Amino acid sequence: MEIEKFIYCLEAVPDIETTNTTEVVKILEDIALVQDITSIYKACDTIEGLEESLSYLLYEDHNFKDYEIIYLVIPGEANNILMNDYYYSIEEIAELFEGKMTGKVIHFANQKVLDLTDEESQYFLDVTGARAISGYGSTTSKISSTITIDRVFFSMFQENDDLAEVVESMFQKHYNLCKLLDFRLYY
Template sequence: MDRDQFIFCLEAVPDVETSFNTEVLKNLERLAFDQGIASIYKTCDTIEGLEDSLNALLYDDHNFKDYEIIYLVMPGEENNICLNNYYYSLEEIAEIFEGKMKGKILHFSNAKVLDLSEEEAQYFLDITGARAVSGYGLKSNNLKSVSIDKAFFSLCQEYDDIIEIVEELHQKHYSLCKLLDFRLYY
């Protein structure tokens, strides 16, 4: 890869007006310090906040093409996310991201389960234009996906081919991939 790729992280929080360093932010800072992978971190507490943050990145950040990974840390159940006690389906999220994610990888932490059928995955990818969507089949408050997330992000820096990234991830972190049930749809 001839240039670095960056991460744009959106984390759901109870109230964006309350300022505190989350575990996710600390881990992104550690990733930047240890591996030199830069990121932008934003919080949101509503669907409008999610959309506004994404639009700001799309239209105000002239380096948007350098953001390969959109990292979504949001609770939810099955194929939806929860913001401010409201649930939004991945179909609704796809419509918000419509055509805006060309070439991007949307990666969900294990704050929610990602379990798409082949049709749901294809719909999401077709509507958003994303290169891939990834996440985990195991939701756990006790076992966070942050260490495997960081490994995945690092491999995305090394390789262009999504299949090669997943093969390397499984080769280097097989037990954790199996335990958290890492999934990638492309």
């Protein structure tokens, strides 16, 4: 029996009280229908909201072990996220996730650059317990990774648990897009 891998998506929005359906929600719904990949979506407008959402996932959701990808759609600059007009470093994010992401793949959409040194990526992985961290070296506004290559990554990871093989296959099948967005995986 094949074990399904779920996606837990946290998206930064200006105000969670706004009831607009975001592009990310529409894409996740399409991924569920077309690719049969289950996801849970949560909007956050503060770092406390992000932390609360993670705590709920960890302590209240009995299917937490099934969520292998934590998908963060959060703007920012290189190795920082922006929430509620404040930047949080990758080290602060690691401390927020401390010991809570064992075996998970933390994947950032291309709304921020992920450009880690070996030391930074190892620190993040060690502190969080995550299996890998991935994202993009380019934040081109012309192409959203959510619409394009993230779908491919999720689908290929659903079929193959070997991250190195997944990345190799992504570059073989979608080389131009992977290069344009500068897909990166640290593990």
